[in-house]
Amino acid sequence: MGLLDRFKAQRELHAQVKSCGADPFGVKMEKILSATEALIEGRPTILCGSNNYLGFTFDADCIEAAKETLDTCGTGTTGSRIANGSYHDHKALEQDLADFYGMKHCMVFTTGYQANLGAISTLAGPNDFLIIDADSHASIYDACKLGSATVIRFKHNDPADLDRRLGRLANEPGNKIVVVEGIYSMLGDHAPLKEFVAVTKKHGAYILVDEAHSMGVMGKTGQGVVEHDGVLDQVDFITGTFSKSMGAIGGFLVSNIEDFDILRVACRPYMFTASLPPATVASVRKSLAKLRANPGLMQKLWDNVDTLYEGARAAGFTVGAQKGPVVAVHINDPALAARAWRALLLNGVYVNLALPPATPSGTALLRCSVSAAHTKEQLQSVVDVLSGVGRELGILPTPAHAVAAE
Structure with missing residues (x-):
């Protein structure tokens, strides 16, 4: 048996997807023109799959800010946070984030994936329980594999099922840690955090909320669903990323828990990874400061969400149940979804193709993400192209007047 033979099924699925005429998972941005446009295959293309929520x-x-820091601090730290990788701005960014969330403590990681991987795998010990939403991000599932706790899944966004599963653990020793996301990255739906927090506290458990897709998006000041649902002071941990609303890369963990700093020498993904380049830290500090100074930036984002979400729904597409910066257009057949993705690209619109098994319930999606930097004209163009492709491929019915004209 060959070393990579076990990936035969994935190879065959990938080949089927590429039969649409291109590889949806290998698109090359030949030139970035702005926060919302790029050259792809030589064509100016609207970027509607970048997660660049605030532009x-x-x-x-x-x-x-990044340029100035590049000149003074160089291109990288070449070391982990516990070796030679903690610079002044790393500490300053941690203080900025702690202040933003009104928490006592913060750790900054090199990626959002590592923030979840490190926090979850370290917090839950061998005698503990991780109770996670069934639709959790891959970083959460991978954290469960890295750690030694018992893992239990509950039905997606279902507080009653969470209540049942925590109830069954009532007599079990060990800590119970519930892990949910603020906004889920595929369907764009929001967690019912008020209900989740109530259930968690009822059973004496801890709760960690991943706000990767909701920081800078929801809540009066952009703290996320924890703020929107009024439970910021009741959650135990918040993780997040800088690769969405902050426009860069990196991740963080904030908390009020006592003895927090022991995590710095217990968390392997923090200890054994080179720290963020100082120029990236500087850009994130600036973007966070701009969000805090002008939370009205989020209103432009939500105005744009309305344009794309309502436009796609009015055209006849099935979209996610909840409105948000992730607009998931449901296409039942994966092969048809791949053809639609390719047709969009050929017409100057880039979105993400999301297919089983990465999607919940085996759903094929054209996953669109909206930015405050999009113009209304760009988003209307996306709606128009999407509608045209939908009719051309039979995803949408042809309007009666168009049939009559033929």
């Missing part, structure tokens, strides 16, 4: 990737102040 900070091309913010002039963020770029300038």
